[in-house]
Amino acid sequence: MEVRRATAGETVVETARVTFALFVRSLKRTVRRPVFLTISLFQPLVWLFLFSQVMKNFAKASLPPGVSYVTLFAPAVMLQTIMFGSFQSGMAMVSDIEFGLMDKFLVSPINRTAILLGRTLADGARMFVQGLIIIVLSMALGVRFVHGPQGVLAALLLAVVFGLGLSSLSNTVALRTKNSETTLMVMNFFLFPLLFMSPALVPRQALPSWVVAIGRINPVAYAVEGARNLMVGIVEHGALRTSVDWGQLGLAVLFLLGVAVLGMTLARMAFRKATT
Amino acid sequence: MSDLVSVAGLRKVYPDGTEAVRDIDFGVREGEFFGFLGPNGAGKSTTMKMLITLLPPTGGTVTIAGLTLGRDDKKIREVIGYAAQDVSVDEDLTGLENLVLSGRLYHLSHADATRRARELLDVAGLADVSAKRAGFYSGGMRRRLDLAQALMHRPRLLFLDEPTTGLDPQNRRAMWDELEKLNRDGTTIFLTTQYMEEADTLCERLAIIDHGTIVSEGSPAALKASLGGEVLTLTFPTDGPEVLQGLIARGAAALRGLRGLLDVREAEREVIANLADGAHEILPEALRALSANGVEARIAVSPPTLDDVFIKTTGHALRHEEGKPTRWKFGARRRGRR
Numbered sequence: 001m002e003v004r005r006a007t008a009g010e011t012v013v014e015t016a017r018v019t020f021a022l023f024v025r026s027l028k029r030t031v032r033r034p035v036f037l038t039i040s041l042f043q044p045l046v047w048l049f050l051f052s053q054v055m056k057n058f059a060k061a062s063l064p065p066g067v068s069y070v071t072l073f074a075p076a077v078m079l080q081t082i083m084f085g086s087f088q089s090g091m092a093m094v095s096d097i098e099f100g101l102m103d104k105f106l107v108s109p110i111n112r113t114a115i116l117l118g119r120t121l122a123d124g125a126r127m128f129v130q131g132l133i134i135i136v137l138s139m140a141l142g143v144r145f146v147h148g149p150q151g152v153l154a155a156l157l158l159a160v161v162f163g164l165g166l167s168s169l170s171n172t173v174a175l176r177t178k179n180s181e182t183t184l185m186v187m188n189f190f191l192f193p194l195l196f197m198s199p200a201l202v203p204r205q206a207l208p209s210w211v212v213a214i215g216r217i218n219p220v221a222y223a224v225e226g227a228r229n230l231m232v233g234i235v236e237h238g239a240l241r242t243s244v245d246w247g248q249l250g251l252a253v254l255f256l257l258g259v260a261v262l263g264m265t266l267a268r269m270a271f272r273k274a275t276t
Numbered sequence: 277m278s279d280l281v282s283v284a285g286l287r288k289v290y291p292d293g294t295e296a297v298r299d300i301d302f303g304v305r306e307g308e309f310f311g312f313l314g315p316n317g318a319g320k321s322t323t324m325k326m327l328i329t330l331l332p333p334t335g336g337t338v339t340i341a342g343l344t345l346g347r348d349d350k351k352i353r354e355v356i357g358y359a360a361q362d363v364s365v366d367e368d369l370t371g372l373e374n375l376v377l378s379g380r381l382y383h384l385s386h387a388d389a390t391r392r393a394r395e396l397l398d399v400a401g402l403a404d405v406s407a408k409r410a411g412f413y414s415g416g417m418r419r420r421l422d423l424a425q426a427l428m429h430r431p432r433l434l435f436l437d438e439p440t441t442g443l444d445p446q447n448r449r450a451m452w453d454e455l456e457k458l459n460r461d462g463t464t465i466f467l468t469t470q471y472m473e474e475a476d477t478l479c480e481r482l483a484i485i486d487h488g489t490i491v492s493e494g495s496p497a498a499l500k501a502s503l504g505g506e507v508l509t510l511t512f513p514t515d516g517p518e519v520l521q522g523l524i525a526r527g528a529a530a531l532r533g534l535r536g537l538l539d540v541r542e543a544e545r546e547v548i549a550n551l552a553d554g555a556h557e558i559l560p561e562a563l564r565a566l567s568a569n570g571v572e573a574r575i576a577v578s579p580p581t582l583d584d585v586f587i588k589t590t591g592h593a594l595r596h597e598e599g600k601p602t603r604w605k606f607g608a609r610r611r612g613r614r
Contacts, residue, residue, distance in 0.1 A: 014383055017380065017383075018380060018381065018383075021377060021380035021381070022377075025366065025369065025373075025377055028368060028369060028373070029366065029368040029369070032368045032409070033368065099362075099364060099365075099366070099367070100360045100362055100363070100364030101364050101366055103330060103358075103360055103364060104358075104360075104364045104378070104381070104425070105381065106329075106330055107328050107329065107330060107353060107356075107358045108353055108378075108381035108382055109350050109351070109353035109354040109381075109382065109383070110381055276332070
């Protein structure tokens with residue numbers, strides 16, 4: 001039998017095509033499930049409208065004069081939504097394994113990198129749209145973005161980078177346990193404490209000092225403060241900063257890229273282990 | 277002509293020490309309809325998963341279309357198609373989208389994949405529902421869609437793991453017709469089944485597998501002929517297990533020693549014996565022997581079936597009990613979502 005050897009260039013193009021096909025497939029699956037709308041629209045609405053009303057007076061004491069709770073809270077809601085939506089990736093992975101779709105991919109002559117890559121790209125696109133929805137909702141609530149569209153876009157990208165780290169970690173758990181309940185539980189187990197020990201829900205000034213100290217190694221704290229930094233400004237000396245705090249931003253970018261690289265590396269290792 | 281698939285000394289030992297496949301050898305010729313017949317847990321699926329590059333063997337050598345398993349896996353994947361025991365369709369995609377995605381996985385362009393998908397949807401009788409999500413398909417429709425997925429790239433060799441398990445008789449019959457047509461058109465097919473009738477109808481040659489070993493191999497006709505003449509079966513009109521055990525033992529004892537009866541065996545619910553050629557005249561004698569021993573039994577004489585071959589070679593009947601799920605790395609099992 002004659003087997004034609006594909007050139008390296010053809011192989012790259014072919015892998016890109018397959019990745020795109022798997023990316024589209026993951027996206028279709030996401031938007032066709034009702035859970036997408038719940039996580040992306042209804043939950044943020046509850047947080048932004050109800051939770052911020054409940055917290056408004058409570059947080060007033062530690063807020064700078066003239067700064068509303070919802071202003072500081074909006075970037076955090078964007079992050080939360082992306083964070084807690086990241087498990088969907090691992091759960092979809094478990095479902096693919098259970099429904100034999102993973103076997104179907106593995107038995108085809110594709111470059112297997114495309115399987116994880118297609119999923120990750122779809123995760124990124126989903127998170128981007130989810131973030132965008134919150135930004136629009138926040139604007140409707142009167143939140144002002146001091147650094148304009150560039151700031152908002154940069155904050156959104158930062159949140160997506162963090163979210164991809166988390167979705168990769170959820171895939172790691174999914175590939176190791178092949179169980180969606182476990183995947184959900186493990187991720188919740190870590191993310192809730194990290195969220196509560198960050199200045200996401202309560203202004204930093206109101207947090208106990210030991211929690212602030214933990215914040216130095218808490219990626220959620222970096223992500224929340226980084227998003228605030230780029231969207232509405234960080235609270236400093238009893239007022240909102242009107243310029244970007246580059247020092248904070250630099251650290252946040254480093255920290256969150258680190259989480260993303262770590263997550264993706266672990267996911268890749270788990271994928272290899274599970275498929276060879 | 278050399279074999280399209282040739283397997284030598286293939287073994288699989290799972291990490292927990294279970295020997296699922298023990299040193300099997302067999303070949304599949306180009307154009308052949310070949311089958312693995314055996315009960316659940318016999319090693320059928322494990323063998324198939326090794327051949328389709330999903331599960332690394334513990335030992336042995338396999339070549340498929342001249343390619344070596346373990347070295348040329350990616351090229352092997354290009355020549356084979358596979359449909360799993362549980363259908364693997366994406367319920368959130370439409371029938372058409374499922375097929376186009378499969379085509380894309382085999383490097384068809386979007387246009388080619390769409391054209392081929394429409395063709396197969398017609399053949400599978402799914403053209404009317406091609407724009408509906410597969411989640412709304414019935415069991416039979418999913419099976420047909422799943423088979424169509426495996427055919428998108430016109431594989432030279434098709435692996436089917438229990439392709440009709442869970443189908444009603446009518447759908448099973450339709451699936452058989454479809455598979456026979458595919459085979460006539462030149463596709464080599466390797467299927468596993470636990471249904472005697474399926475193996476008998478479809479396979480030109482089959483291997484009977486039990487406890488990870490091939491116990492006999494040949495065409496269904498040759499396997500049945502190897503038993504000699506017809507088969508005599510005694511069944512007993514009782515349900516009580518102790519009574520039944522006693523009847524089986526006494527019935528077998530009464531038949532043993534009759535000339536013209538070979539190899540009287542006690543099975544779980546019946547007594548089976550092979551009739552020497554043209555030994556019908558012993559039937560009255562057998563009836564007399566039974567009544568002399570006070571055994572009330574129904575006596576039947578029939579041409580041998582593959583079931584008889586199975587009992588003869590393995591010492592037990594092929595039953596369709598729910599076995600342990602096939603084990604492999606992912607343990608892909610359905611959760612009853614419909």
